[in-house]
Amino acid sequence: MQLILQDITKAFGEKSVLTGASFTFEKGKIYGLLGRNGAGKTTLFNCLSGELPPDSGAAVVQFGDAEKPLTPEDIGYVFSTPILPEFMTGYEFLKFYIEIHKNIPQTASIDDYFELVGIEPQDRHRLIKGYSHGMKNKVQMLCFLIAKPPIILLDEPLTSFDVVAALEMKNLLRDIKKDHVIIFSTHILQLATDLCDEIVILNGGALSQMDTALLHSKEFEEKIIEILRDPPHQPETPPAAAASPKSAFSLRGKRR
Numbered sequence: 001m002q003l004i005l006q007d008i009t010k011a012f013g014e015k016s017v018l019t020g021a022s023f024t025f026e027k028g029k030i031y032g033l034l035g036r037n038g039a040g041k042t043t044l045f046n047c048l049s050g051e052l053p054p055d056s057g058a059a060v061v062q063f064g065d066a067e068k069p070l071t072p073e074d075i076g077y078v079f080s081t082p083i084l085p086e087f088m089t090g091y092e093f094l095k096f097y098i099e100i101h102k103n104i105p106q107t108a109s110i111d112d113y114f115e116l117v118g119i120e121p122q123d124r125h126r127l128i129k130g131y132s133h134g135m136k137n138k139v140q141m142l143c144f145l146i147a148k149p150p151i152i153l154l155d156e157p158l159t160s161f162d163v164v165a166a167l168e169m170k171n172l173l174r175d176i177k178k179d180h181v182i183i184f185s186t187h188i189l190q191l192a193t194d195l196c197d198e199i200v201i202l203n204g205g206a207l208s209q210m211d212t213a214l215l216h217s218k219e220f221e222e223k224i225i226e227i228l229r230d231p232p233h234q235p236e237t238p239p240a241a242a243a244s245p246k247s248a249f250s251l252r253g254k255r256r
């Protein structure tokens with residue numbers, strides 16, 4: 001399975017954020033998405049997940065020889081700021097989430113899921129409203145373990161976790177990666193070198209792959225900083241303005 005992005009553009013008014021993002025992501029790999037503050041990592045994730053409509057471009061999922069447009073159902077998205085129903089308890093929410101995904105076979109019980117991410121029994125029946133940021137992130141992670149979408153997007157997910165939880169999450173991602181395309185954005189270079197099979201750089205609104213050989217080299221940090229320090233020139237006028245709305249891929253969703 002591959003996730004193929006073709007020339008995705010997105011502008012907010014005069015500001016071009018994605019200027020033609022193209023890349024092919026493959027199942028079985030964890031991709032670290034690196035870019036400076038405001039480079040457009042969250043915007044890219046929002047465009048892929050259906051949260052935001054892109055201005056133009058396409059995203060397709062390829063299974064063997066068959067290809068289909070990417071849909072929000074293909075995506076599990078862990079937001080940097082978790083979005084969950086705060087009026088429910090963690091347990092109620094997971095029960096509900098499993099029910100709405102009842103077509104997906106579950107091998108674990110609700111308590112097993114909580115156990116897996118280290119949410120204590122006494123916390124499972126508390127309102128999500130009272131959960132810490134890290135606990136909410138863990139519940140979001142459980143959503144993709146339950147729904148098992150082929151593509152998992154993680155927006156700076158591990159930064160809210162304590163060291164033990166972060167290690168557990170890293171192991172969990174390594175365990176499940178063979179069945180998914182996993183893309184996570186981070187500013188933590190050590191996390192990228194620890195966990196990622198590939199590094200993808202978002203710079204000047206476009207995606208490029210870093211030479212994998214550099215990932216575990218001494219020069220990694222230096223190279224990344226060199227690449228990100230001088231962003232390429234961005235066009236003043238959004239290229240999307242010239243594109244036909246028909247070329248935008250159709251994704252359900254709300255604007256943020």
Ligand SMILES: Nc1ncnc2c1ncn2[C@@H]1O[C@H](COP(=O)(O)OP(=O)(O)OP(=O)(O)O)[C@@H](O)[C@H]1O
Pocket residue numbers: 012017035036037038039040041042043044256
């Ligand atoms: N809804 C919006 N309306 C207007 N501008 C937006 C909107 N969403 C994002 N932007 C702008 O798009 C640019 C990219 O933002 P985005 O959040 O995607 O960057 P990022 O790479 O995720 O940044 P960071 O690493 O700081 O989280 C920023 O200049 C931001 O202000």
